[in-house]
Amino acid sequence: MHIIQQLLFILVLGVAAFLLFKRIQFIKKGIKLGKPLDRTDNSSARWRSMLLVAFGQKKMFKNPLPALLHLFVYVGFVVINIEVFEFIIDGVAGTHRIFAPFLGSFYTVLLSFFEFLSVSVFVACAIFLIRRNIIRVPRFHKPEMKTWPTLDANLILIFEILLTSAILLMNASDQALQAKGAEHYTHTGKLFFSSFLVPLFQNSQVSTLIVLERFFWWFHILGILGFAVYVTYSKHLHIFMAFPNTYFANLNPMGEMANMDSVTNEVKLMLGLPLEGDASAPPAEVGRFGAKDVNDLTWKSLMDSFTCTECGRCTAECPANQTGKKLSPRAIMMATRDRVEDVLKGEKGLEDGKSLLGDYISKEEINACTSCNACVEACPVLIDPLSIILELRRYISMEESGSPAAWNAMFQNIETNFAPWKFAPTDRFNWAEDLKKI
């Protein structure tokens, strides 16, 4: 009996590891579709950003209630997973609670603490479900939150509630077995929360209890492994991606737009200015100006898209979205990720006749952006939707000359009058005349 369970466990572990590996390769390939960008400078500032924002959840605390609930789930997730270590050893070796004899009464304290976290996760997830589905917090109900994103969010919460319930029920049935002196069931001491559930089990037969305890054990470990795989297919990927994403975040002032060096060389040639470096060298492959598709964006923008957990804080803060415009920064991130996935899954890849701009994101959306950086500021994991919007605008302007007519007129004014409005450059200093007349 034991050996079958052990073999089954090793098989399940192997399958989960394989699926996880394949999916991680897929995501890596997706991010690598992006253009190169150096984000390896200033490692101390980058570590600080990761520690404060990802590990310390600094940005979450702009809104204390969800931040606190999220903290419970986060700490619960990280700490309870320490127990998975014991699960895996037990599962492979056929032992039961292998750490209990070594840790003695500390094991009781430790497990009671894990149970406290399980209860907190349970409660937090229940409140999250209420916020999403009963209170209906507006940011969870925007047009881009179609069937799958909404289902995905609810599934994760229900999943976590089931997992934490399994821990408590497993511990309770285990303690009932201990009380009956069942062989193989090491004494754990009285566990703080699950001991209240023991009465549910104490009237059952030992054989029934063993089946129940095994069921909860398997449910929990299969749940965790299943969850680990599921997460990589879901918006929930932020639990891993938040760390690299905050490490590689933009450290420059938010107002600074990245310079296009390919344009600099051409402008220098036009103005007859000396080029930097070896002028006789053939010019580097310029490619497209701006971004039409995901391979025109930097890898960091694509990493951003896989990090997005669709919380919608960006969209809730977006002035365009608040005033009924079609733009939603969250939808920009979701569209980018959808496009990367479609490119990787499709047989024709990027050459499938579709592109990010046009098929996934419309001009109307990006033309509504005021570049106010509210979305960038709002993101708890330092995602930058604005840089995607601005790269798409560059493509429309420079490759298609397809900017709104009023912008084309503004460009013309700058070219001819050196001001965005139609005033004669010779009138530029007229304001001073008034002042001198006083």
Added chain:
Amino acid sequence: MSTYNIPTMAEMAAKGESPEILFWVGCAGSFDDRYKSVTKAFVKILNKVGVSFAVLGQEESCTGDPARRAGNEFLFQMQAMSNIQVFEGYNVKKIVTACPHCFNTLKNEYPALGGNYEVIHHSTFLQQLIDEGKVKPADGQAFKGQKITYHDSCYLGRANNVYEAPRRVLEALDTELVEMKRCKTNGLCCGAGGAQMFKDSEPGTKEINVERTEEALETGAKIIASACPFCLTMLSDGVKAKEKEEEVKVYDLAELIAQAEDL
């Protein structure tokens, strides 16, 4: 009434002098009828404290910011590089401007094209003058105890982390500064950034400047202070849309200081 001294860089160069600061007026500061009074107010302040400054006059040109935000990187870089050549010609080291968009572009984006200067927004500059005691706006008591609310410009606030200087300037006026519901890092845009100033907004249910003006009016303040030409226009239009232009005024920081100093 006195006249004011407004030297150009060319005039100073002809005399073999170079000023301590270049006052970058910007396109709105040069051409916008309402906003020109901010330029004048700032020049009066500069004259009063006796700072050595000059302007570029007709040699000034758009920084290229709206072109860049609208996607026209070529036009932006053409503008930037010719401006940098002008700066080089006059050996410019320090630039003060009242426009947060010019400020952001000159400070953060010109270095990549070889233009490195100390760039200061006029809110910071005014705060320095107050700290140094060169401007004592509270003496006149023009605004004592008046409720004023301050609207954060995105390109000053979130883009460049300048939140305190404008507030310190307003506090120096002895006013009662009341904050809007969304302020500082959470401040709501006026609706003009990202080249929106130069086109109609996309279809929606409301104009952003009206949304923001409503929030400003909720504070009960009779003066809305701004530190950006676009914000000033958008909020003034918002106040008009709400038919409050008789009771509620929108002013730039420089105008408030100039009024307090009776300039």
